[in-house]
Amino acid sequence: MNRVAIGDLEPKPYDDELHGDRRPLTEPLGTDHVAITRYVLEPGERFSGSVHAHFDQEEVFVVLEGEATFEVIPNTGDRGIEPTDITVAENEVIRFAPGEFQSGRNDGEDRVVALALGAPRDTEDIRIARIPVLEDRDxxxxxxxxxxxxxxxxxxxxxxxxxxxxxxxxxxx
Missing domain, CATH: 2.20.70 (Ubiquitin Ligase Nedd4; Chain: W;)
Known part of the structure; x- marks a missing residue:
């Protein structure tokens, strides 16, 4: 058994200030099969810097506080498909299958607190479709x-x- 106080962990942000308070729990908990990250996003902040898909991992986001918006591009093989925004409210959960493109953000006025779970834990095949922080470039x-x-x-x-x-x-x- 491993027990971790999230507040004792140092935030590990991505490369700029648009990605909120990100605290990976995988290593401190010593999980073998699932990746776990806790996020706190202020208005305008994002879970990740790009619309991406893990082709060898499913992802689940549990929204504990606030309301998160996910830009989703289904993996249909149709190159012309337009992204869809899906809002996930407090106490709701969304799952992305391997190969589904997505990126989440806080479009609201209140903070978002969420857990991201990925399985299997280590993903090697991450693909990028769009980079919102670079003016939504494909x-x-x-x-x-x-x-x-x-x-x-x-x-x-x-x-x-x-x-x-x-x-x-x-x-x-």
């Missing part, structure tokens, strides 16, 4: 025009195409 392949790119493990590129393996840097996106 991320598509420069060679084959695939509508999303995988986060690259190559230190010289930020993204790689899952279809043709072309690479793309964030500056080009």
């Amino acid at each position: 991320v598509s392949c420069p060679d084959c025009e695939a509508d999303h790119m995988r986060i690259s493990s190559d230190e010289d590129a930020d993204f790689e195409c899952p279809d043709c393996e072309a690479t793309l840097s964030l500056e080009e996106a």
Whole structure:
């Protein structure tokens, strides 16, 4: 058994101030099969910096306080499908299957407190479709025009195409 006081953990924000108070619980709890993160988002803050999908992980968001808005792009194979906004209220839960593109934010006037759960714990295949914090720019392949790119493990590129393996840097996106 492991017990953790969330308030004792240091926040681990993403790379800018738009991502609120993010406290990963996975390592302190020593979980083997599920990733757990607690978020507190003030108005205008986001869970992540991009519309993304984990192709090998399902994600569940439990909204404990406030109201979160998720931009969702179903993984239908239709490259022209438009995103949909789904509002998840306090004490509601939303699940994203592997391959479903999403990004959540606080569009309200009150803070959002939520838990994000991902299983299996470690995800290797994360794909990006849109980067809202960069003026809602889409991320598509420069060679084959695939509508999303995988986060690259190559230190010289930020993204790689899952279809043709072309690479793309964030500056080009």
